Amino acid sequence: MENLLYQGLQLTLLGMGTVFTFLLVLTFFTKGMSWIIVNLLPSGQPASVPLGATGDVDRQRLTAIIAAAVKQHKKSRLPHR
Amino acid sequence: MENLLYQGLQLTLLGMGTVFTFLLVLTFFTKGMSWIIVNLLPSGQPASVPLGATGDVDRQRLTAIIAAAVKQHKKSRLPHR
């Protein structure tokens, strides 16, 4: 039984060690990735006029409402028996 | 063969007996359940202003149309090949 507890402690050390190491490394890689994207790649900068995108979505919505309507109609049939 | 018909009659008696007993018992339990809910529990009474609920649905509809539109747009892509 002593053995089992000892195994558990080992597992805890390994586990927490790995979790911390992994997420620490991930933190650095994430920061590096963001730095590269934001500073070196032009496409990395967030859109300066997000309103444009919204407008685009609005147009899509209109198209989609019609499509959704047709689709929905197709569904409103007899129940499956 | 006589035996088979006899088996069938037994099955019919058992079956119809069970079906009737079950649904009769269910009738009583259902009545009891409804009586308890309607008379003893406050939440058991049907909403007195169902219009309110409808209004709520209406508001949901507006939100949903937009969502449905965006969703639908996502679908209207290339066919799968």
Add this chain to the structure above:
Amino acid sequence: MENLLYQGLQLTLLGMGTVFTFLLVLTFFTKGMSWIIVNLLPSGQPASVPLGATGDVDRQRLTAIIAAAVKQHKKSRLPHR
């Protein structure tokens, strides 16, 4: 190896022969089918007032938008965890 190439040639002949024969026969059957439907069956003629159909779809759309909205609302719940 000679054998393999020979097999390949046979396969090509069989394959292209079948593909052509099949699609040629299908062409004739399709023409026949269309001729029968258009000339012999009254229901075979395309709707003379396709606008009517569109109008019908429009009405469906209205019904469907509401349905889509309700449906969409149902979806916008908590994430699955």
Add this chain to the structure above:
Amino acid sequence: MNQVIELWQTTGIYQIQWPQLVMIVIGLVLLYLAIKKGFEPLLLVPIGFGGILANIPGVDIATGAGILHQFYVMGIETGIFPLLIFMGVGALTDFGPLLANPKTLLLGAAAQFGIFATLLGALLLTDIGLFDFSIQQAAAIGIIGGADGPTAIYVAGILAPEILGAIAVAAYSYMALVPLIQPPVMRLLTTKEERGIVMSQLREVSQLEKITFPLVLLILVALVVPSAAPLLGMFCFGNVMRECGVVNRLSDTAQTSLINIVTILLGLSVGSKLQAEEFLVAETLGILGLGIVAFTIGTGCGVLMAKLMNAVTREPINPLIGAAGVSAVPMAARVANRVGLETNPNNFLLMHAMGPNVAGVVGSAIAAGILIQFAGG
């Protein structure tokens, strides 16, 4: 040259046999009925199409490693497809009208006599030597009278898979034919006065009752007829999802994409049982004949039960709604409504008929449990 002969021998023209051609025509007829006549198209289009595929010679589709056979093995032999459909049907079912008038449950009980009368009929035909149905087959044929597709397929898949094709085709066809089969029986057994009976308006039912009812039903099934628990358990699960109001995204999926996907696969699987060697046998005619007997007797018993209840209880019941007890949801309820309107154009029976209609689903699932338990051995 050899190769050309070999090619010729692989064609369907060379390999096809008359029975297969006949079955392909039957498949086309089913498609015609489904598409042009509106016969339960959601099932008969996949079944009919699957039936055609199952009779193409020289290729494994409904046999061996063929896709329809794989669907059959994974979904019908295991019972998964009909049970998932039943869950979806539960999610589509509103028990409100039943809860507003619980005694209509008894109409759903009476109409199940169609099941057992047909079972007896099948055994009688065996007794007189016309057919040779086993007790399992007779039970599976009887369940056609349950007028409920997934129940029939579930029971036939367990008791008599060899005649599942004929049973499913009979069940769905007669469900589609309910507007033709039922009215004569209904008119025969009722007077004009009875058909004109106006029923008192149904009370409104609270959400709490609707959530609690499937749980009460489930517990009763567990305590009384456990063998019906797979069917009614999935049904009640679907209904709880529908009514509880907190898992709408699950309920919605159970009612749409999930039931649609399973319907496609189930229909094709059933179609795989329309192979000529299994379907083009005398027994199929017997099954089709017995099936219509089942619907007729079920309808009659439902109507007579309503008349009996009128003799005993105070609040009047229009006996037409008894016919809806066979299930065939929602067709039979609509038929009751229509026949009622013939007599009194202001007497709308639809909601009243929905009670016995869904009660019929419960009733035939109970009967299915008994049959599986006692005829299954």
Add this chain to the structure above:
Amino acid sequence: MNQVIELWQTTGIYQIQWPQLVMIVIGLVLLYLAIKKGFEPLLLVPIGFGGILANIPGVDIATGAGILHQFYVMGIETGIFPLLIFMGVGALTDFGPLLANPKTLLLGAAAQFGIFATLLGALLLTDIGLFDFSIQQAAAIGIIGGADGPTAIYVAGILAPEILGAIAVAAYSYMALVPLIQPPVMRLLTTKEERGIVMSQLREVSQLEKITFPLVLLILVALVVPSAAPLLGMFCFGNVMRECGVVNRLSDTAQTSLINIVTILLGLSVGSKLQAEEFLVAETLGILGLGIVAFTIGTGCGVLMAKLMNAVTREPINPLIGAAGVSAVPMAARVANRVGLETNPNNFLLMHAMGPNVAGVVGSAIAAGILIQFAGG
């Protein structure tokens, strides 16, 4: 007469045993908590209902060829259901807040100590002879502290399927109870000043970062903890589909019909493990007790880690968001936000808490990989 006795012997009333009745009541209680109290209804409705079905006597539902057992075999034993859910969760996850403040990843690391403390607790209880948990069982119990349903089910399905039911019930129940469990711990470990810390607004994150991040995460997992790759691989796949913008119809399906279908089947499968003989054992009480310890310790460690980081780094972190590191997405982040508002009604921490919240998902998946690798033998 014989037949009537036989019929009586097939009823549930005759066959049911006390433990099964107790489990049916527990199933009803779970449904009550899910429906009335809003306890993770998307999972607890199917689990509770499945638990009732699993305890109906005399019929195969959660055993043998029963449908729930089939679902279990096809989806949990294979790991397919939790992994598909994880894919859907990936498609539902926005890494934006995490990318805007990557150091919150460390909060998601600290909170995983709840997992290992609980593992140690389970082994200690075994050591003192109160229970008899194997190392696999202890690991599976610990993962409750990951506060992530699919991860817990995936790990328990591999390491200790015999206690999967209790683990899943504990995990989802405590996730639902996060608003009750966490705040006292959070208040105990922080001063009023700390709880009032205002964090600087998060920068906007570009789409390219959002597409690249799951790939970076995947590559790191592949290089460092391959045993976590099934879980995090499916998670990152879902997230790439979400963010890449060119497969929206797939991402949409992964987020709706697919995850809904799998949730129904997963819930029923988990319910099949609530059979009385497996669930009504002393170990279940131990598991439930240890589970709440796991949540408490995880919450505390997240908060303490935030305080430690405040001591070391410049930009201030409100320690409340450390509690969100346990995962329980999005409940724990909302709790952090609410407790923050108690102190400063203008201090909205929700978006700041979403970072550690999703980091907690990653952290517990890594821990799961380690446990499967080293406790799995």
Add this chain to the structure above:
Amino acid sequence: MNQVIELWQTTGIYQIQWPQLVMIVIGLVLLYLAIKKGFEPLLLVPIGFGGILANIPGVDIATGAGILHQFYVMGIETGIFPLLIFMGVGALTDFGPLLANPKTLLLGAAAQFGIFATLLGALLLTDIGLFDFSIQQAAAIGIIGGADGPTAIYVAGILAPEILGAIAVAAYSYMALVPLIQPPVMRLLTTKEERGIVMSQLREVSQLEKITFPLVLLILVALVVPSAAPLLGMFCFGNVMRECGVVNRLSDTAQTSLINIVTILLGLSVGSKLQAEEFLVAETLGILGLGIVAFTIGTGCGVLMAKLMNAVTREPINPLIGAAGVSAVPMAARVANRVGLETNPNNFLLMHAMGPNVAGVVGSAIAAGILIQFAGG
């Protein structure tokens, strides 16, 4: 300490081998092409991602009990995934343009010569000792020229699963590259006058014709090439559901959630075949090389066939639409339209090109049937 070494030995960094790293990079490149360049993203995102997962060392993902391997076994080995996709494609296909001008079916026939020329090429490369393709492998490579994903995967899964990964990657990549591959061939084989041919407007096609056509096609397949019946049967089934108008909820599901779910699973399954040991072999280069030959020859034959038909029949055909006969729906039709507009900005060929485009799907399914039948032994 031992444990730390053991931990180190479980890392990917320790276990990974160069070929796996290369394959991970190839997976990333596929993702880049899919996301940034729009290369058939619906398939190449899952395939590329699956390819990365398949090359993570030290964990079962694409092998043993790994989830991708399970998907492969349940969906590709059985043929279920490509056939369900084909059903969905059938439900998405409008045969209207083909029915308005049935002789364009022959263009879809001619373009299939790409398949057989490539098959011969593969055998020639074997003959000269450069590669060692079996007749089954050569046939599977040839089917890349069918320019149809599910057909290629279905055939490769049956005839040569060991090269399925390369074949699928080639098929989808070249389908994405159609706008680059086809125009030079089209321009080379046509004069400016030919490219400017204006075609007469297509007549309107009735619904009855659209319902009847897939049934006529199915019956012909059953009678002539039964070995193509699984593919074309599912295709026609989807199309009947689409056109019949009475099962719209099934057709809708087949076109959306069902095809999306299967696409995700199919893509990951195909990705599981991108394991380094199977993919990083010289044969893959041969397959990629032969694939582009297949597309080129198919395009050329389609164009030449159109010119031949112009010489024989009265109503003029713009030879550019012959190139659409390779399939690659709808990309190849769009390419024909665009090249036509270069010559005459008012000559819209899109609808005219849709006829041969869908005919190409039928043609390559017929060719697939023949290959499975005669190269399968």
